[in-house]
Amino acid sequence: MEPVDHHIVSLVQSSDGIKRVVNEMDFFADDRSSKQHDKADDDVHHHHHVKTESEHHGADQDDDVNTGLNLLTTNTASEKSSVAGDGITSSQNLKEKQRVNQLADVRAELGRINAENQRLKLTLNQVNSNYYALQMHLVSLTQRHRNRIAESSEANTQMNRPIEEKTHGEGMAARQFMDLVQTETKAENDELSESSSEDRCQELSGSPGNTIVESMERRQKNNTSRNQREDTPEGLPHPAGWLSNKGPKFNTSKDNEQAQQTMAMIRKARVSVRARSEASMISDGCQWRKYGQKMAKGNPCPRAYYRCTMATGCPVRKQVQRCAEDRTILVTTYEGNHNHPLPPAAMAMASTTSAAASTLLSGSMPSADHGIMNSNIVPKGMLPGSPNLITLSASAPFPTVTLDLTHPPNQRPLHQLHPLSPNWPHNISSFPAHLLGHPIYNQSKLLGTYLSSQGNNELPVHLSQNQMQGHPMVDTAATAAAITADPNFTAALVAAITSIIGNSHRDNSGNNNSTTSRNTGDNNT
DNA sequence: CGCTTTTGACCTGCGC
DNA sequence: GCGCAGGTCAAAAGCG
Numbered sequence: 001m002e003p004v005d006h007h008i009v010s011l012v013q014s015s016d017g018i019k020r021v022v023n024e025m026d027f028f029a030d031d032r033s034s035k036q037h038d039k040a041d042d043d044v045h046h047h048h049h050v051k052t053e054s055e056h057h058g059a060d061q062d063d064d065v066n067t068g069l070n071l072l073t074t075n076t077a078s079e080k081s082s083v084a085g086d087g088i089t090s091s092q093n094l095k096e097k098q099r100v101n102q103l104a105d106v107r108a109e110l111g112r113i114n115a116e117n118q119r120l121k122l123t124l125n126q127v128n129s130n131y132y133a134l135q136m137h138l139v140s141l142t143q144r145h146r147n148r149i150a151e152s153s154e155a156n157t158q159m160n161r162p163i164e165e166k167t168h169g170e171g172m173a174a175r176q177f178m179d180l181v182q183t184e185t186k187a188e189n190d191e192l193s194e195s196s197s198e199d200r201c202q203e204l205s206g207s208p209g210n211t212i213v214e215s216m217e218r219r220q221k222n223n224t225s226r227n228q229r230e231d232t233p234e235g236l237p238h239p240a241g242w243l244s245n246k247g248p249k250f251n252t253s254k255d256n257e258q259a260q261q262t263m264a265m266i267r268k269a270r271v272s273v274r275a276r277s278e279a280s281m282i283s284d285g286c287q288w289r290k291y292g293q294k295m296a297k298g299n300p301c302p303r304a305y306y307r308c309t310m311a312t313g314c315p316v317r318k319q320v321q322r323c324a325e326d327r328t329i330l331v332t333t334y335e336g337n338h339n340h341p342l343p344p345a346a347m348a349m350a351s352t353t354s355a356a357a358s359t360l361l362s363g364s365m366p367s368a369d370h371g372i373m374n375s376n377i378v379p380k381g382m383l384p385g386s387p388n389l390i391t392l393s394a395s396a397p398f399p400t401v402t403l404d405l406t407h408p409p410n411q412r413p414l415h416q417l418h419p420l421s422p423n424w425p426h427n428i429s430s431f432p433a434h435l436l437g438h439p440i441y442n443q444s445k446l447l448g449t450y451l452s453s454q455g456n457n458e459l460p461v462h463l464s465q466n467q468m469q470g471h472p473m474v475d476t477a478a479t480a481a482a483i484t485a486d487p488n489f490t491a492a493l494v495a496a497i498t499s500i501i502g503n504s505h506r507d508n509s510g511n512n513n514s515t516t517s518r519n520t521g522d523n524n525t
Numbered sequence: 526c527g528c529t530t531t532t533g534a535c536c537t538g539c540g541c
Numbered sequence: 542g543c544g545c546a547g548g549t550c551a552a553a554a555g556c557g
Contacts, residue, residue: 290530292549305548309529319548 272333272402274323281320282330285346286310286338288318299324311340329406 275282281304288306296303301322308316316336323329 289528291551293531294547294549297546303547317548 270333270335270400272331272400274329274331274402274404274406276328276406277330278328279330280304281306282332284332285343286316296321301327308336308338310338310343314339326406333400 281288287309289309290304290306292305293302294305299321301324303319303321306318306320308314308318314336316334316338318335319331319333321331321333323331
């Protein structure tokens with residue numbers, strides 16, 4: 001650690017230049033030096049600063065001390081003239097010195113903080129570089145690993161299907177949901193296995209998605225491409241799986257019927273976040289327009305309905321309502337998937353939280369599918385060691401991922417989701433350029449693949465409060481503290497997970513988000 | 526003037 | 542069939 005006083009120079013130099021730095025520093029040197037002449041027995045504090053001042057100025061600035069005096073000689077001279085024999089003036093002079101000392105202390109503190117900030121930035125850049133290199137390596141390794149797993153899991157998936165077809169109710173729904181998640185994993189593996197590494201890189205650079213739902217849709221599309229509804233204006237397959245359980249069936253195949261139902265359910269999947277916030281709505285990087293408000297039963301607080309307005313026809317909606325039991329808790333429920341690239345503010349968290357969802361839904365956690373079948377709100381944490389952080393609900397007609405982030409930052413196990421420790425000091429601003437500005441699920445795939453391969457449910461997340469609010473990244477050092485205490489993070493987290501759960505319309509329904517026909521309110525996600 | 530919010534009406538699904 | 546609750550629409554009002 002560098003000496004504190006050195007940072008004073010460093011701070012001022014970086015802002016104003018050396019010459020002005022000297023002048024500024026001379027302001028105090030002059031003042032104090034003159035006071036030293038006036039009063040022999042200065043207090044220890046004062047003397048300390050004079051000494052340190054001379055130390056960090058160094059020999060190369062000795063000549064400048066006198067030149068700086070010119071700016072302040074008036075006061076100094078007047079002080080000298082007035083001090084002699086005047087007790088009152090002497091006390092004023094003492095106060096003046098104390099103020100100067102305080103100012104010097106503040107400057108020293110600022111300098112020290114600034115220097116530490118610079119040092120952290122350097123460290124951050126180094127770690128980012130290492131992280132990215134490692135990440136790329138892991139992607140390749142993970143790909144091979146998952147290909148092997150896919151081969152072995154294919155048989156199990158097919159064996160489970162007859163049993164599931166006999167199941168009814170929400171248990172069935174949940175099972176289907178999780179099963180499809182698992183099969184999705186295989187589909188993804190198949191797809192990935194067919195693509196070269198270059199293709200994957202290309203995919204990272206813009207091709208939409210590889211989310212669970214999307215891949216399921218692709219598979220379904222392959223199976224039922226000629227049986228899909230064409231009631232959307234563009235002739236694209238109706239997003240619809242939302243309406244599949246009441247609309248005309250696409251074909252008579254039982255598998256396809258089941259697939260339709262499952263797709264509907266998956267599309268209905270929601271992500272709910274509970275976070276403490278005084279604001280009426282937490283910002284998550286997206287633009288929302290309120291289109292309705294209703295009083296929900298059992299809750300005196302109204303429920304507000306928002307839809308994403310970042311792109312025309314974006315089907316993503318969210319509901320915001322305060323918790324009836326604790327009105328400081330804001331419950332935000334996201335539904336649907338964006339049909340547009342997310343802004344960095346939202347994508348930052350999306351890149352990591354979607355990985356959380358990928359891991360969460362990947363079936364890698366053995367207890368997940370059991371819990372989802374048998375409980376309303378699964379009391380089991382989907383992330384080991386974080387029992388209250390993420391839960392899945394199957395009681396609703398659609399699966400819901402619930403993130404309870406209402407615990408205080410120092411109590412909740414949020415670090416397991418985004419360990420902001422030096423282990424993961426990266427942030428969005430230092431992501432490789434080709435990863436920035438791309439659909440979140442690509443990054444989620446990247447990270448999710450990594451996490452799955454590692455058997456690690458911890459998610460590297462590093463977001464700043466500024467990012468959450470759509471502002472440029474300013475300080476990375478303060479990010480960690482900001483995130484853990486920022487409810488915006490939670491909302492962003494939810495948006496990201498929502499994106500990967502329902503992100504299915506980039507390729508086959510990206511344009512079919514016809515604005516708000518009466519019955520498409522639910523099926524456009 | 527354009528966008529957003531408000532708010533009552535309307536539609537749909539579901540349980541009885 | 543009826544009532545209830547959730548969700549959405551759309552006209553009116555508000556706002557910058």
